Amino acid sequence: MDRISKAVELAAEKRQPGKPKKPLSRSESAQPFEYTKTRRIVVQPEVMRENRLIAGSDQQIIIDAYKLLRTRVLHRMQQNNWRTLGITSPGANVGKTLTSVNLAISIAMKHENTVVLVDADLRRPSVHKCLGIEPEHGLLDYLEDDIPIDQMLINPGIDGFVVIPSHNHSHARSSERLSSTKMERLVRELTARYPDRLVLFDLPPILVGDDVEAFSPYLDAFLLVVEDGKTDIVEYAKTIEILEHEDVLGTVLNKSNEPGHGYDYYY
Ligand SMILES: Nc1ncnc2c1ncn2[C@@H]1O[C@H](COP(=O)(O)OP(=O)(O)OP(=O)(O)O)[C@@H](O)[C@H]1O
Ligand SMILES: [Mg+2]
Incomplete structure (x- = not known):
């Protein structure tokens, strides 16, 4: 087992329950919005296959890995009555977005659940x-x-999968935007309406700025993604330290080199 795999396992063993969550303020009343207005843009099967989305995949080993991740995430979220999950990583380009999208698809595939995925990587x-x-x-x-x-x-x-995209990138004031009262209102409105809905946030890497830390009060829990052979062990340790008082469900070991384990998930 290489060093990052070992570090991920050790972190899982040491993990403590996180801090109590700040309740969302009730200063503004939640204004339910109309899902009937949701635009439907059907993703074509070839795009799904090219972009490694499980909805277009016939690779059962990969579908099963995401289903396992889904089941473990859902159990922890439901046991704790949590609704909001942030997906982040120590550094860039390790597979956060792909993990977020495939996790959302696998949750939607379970018919009793619905999911909103917000692109919060501004x-x-x-x-x-x-x-x-x-x-x-x-x-x-x-x-x-x-x-x-x-x-x-x-x-x-x-069905059961709604996306809030973020198409214009902007580094300017990204953490201020993510911690704004408008963002708080969005989180509240997304969670208010349906009790069976999970809201996932695809976040930037934790070590590139203060975006993730600024947004953390609105999240019930985190899921980390690391890339086998790429994520630096020191950066991983730093990430675990930053999230010490948060609830971290686990770490996805993405692009694992171990035979037979395309996607591993340490709990
Ligand atoms: N398990 C995997 N196997 C093969 N390719 C993968 C895997 N996971 C991610 N990729 C590919 O790696 C690239 C980066 O993935 P992705 O955009 O999900 O990373 P990210 O962590 O969200 O990056 P960023 O830090 O820029 O937000 C994409 O081209 C994606 O298709
Ligand atoms: Mg991304």
């Missing part, structure tokens, strides 16, 4: 690219220009 948004769609509106339009929430919603042709 620095390098790519959920729309992973789905091969070109959204008209995104999160920044809501945060900066006040477009209504329902104008951002897209159903990519999979």
Whole structure:
């Protein structure tokens, strides 16, 4: 077993329950939005296959790995009555977005659950690219220009799965935007309406700025993604330290080199 795999296992053994969550403020009343207005942009099967989405895959070993991840995530979320999960990593380009999208698809495939995936990586948004769609509106339009929430919603042709994309990248004030009261209102409105809905947030890497830490009060739990052979062990340790008082469900060991384990998940 290489060093990052070992570090991930050790971190899982040491993990403590996180801090109590800050309740979302009730200063503004939740204004339910209309899901009937959700735009449907059907992702084509060849795009799904090219972009490694499980909805277009016939590789059962990969589908099964995401289903296992889904079941473990759902158990922990339901046991604790948690609704919001942030997906992050120590550094860039390890597979956070692909993990977020495939986790969301696998949750939606379980018919009693619905899921919203928000692209909260304002620095390098790519959920729309992973789905091969070109959204008209995104999160920044809501945060900066006040477009209504329902104008951002897209159903990519999979029942029970709604995406809030973020198509314009911007490094400027990204952590201020993520910790704004408008973001808080969005989280509250997304979780208010349906008790069986999970809200996933595809986040930037934790070590590139303060975005993830600034947004953490709105998240019930985190899922980490590391890349086998690439994620630096020191960066991983630093990430675990930063999240010491948060609830971390586990770490996905992505692109694992171990034979037979394309995607591993340490709990
Ligand atoms: N398990 C995997 N096997 C093969 N390719 C993968 C795997 N996971 C991710 N990739 C590919 O690696 C690239 C980076 O993935 P992704 O965009 O999900 O990473 P990220 O961590 O979200 O990056 P960023 O830090 O830029 O947000 C993509 O081209 C994706 O298709
Ligand atoms: Mg990404």
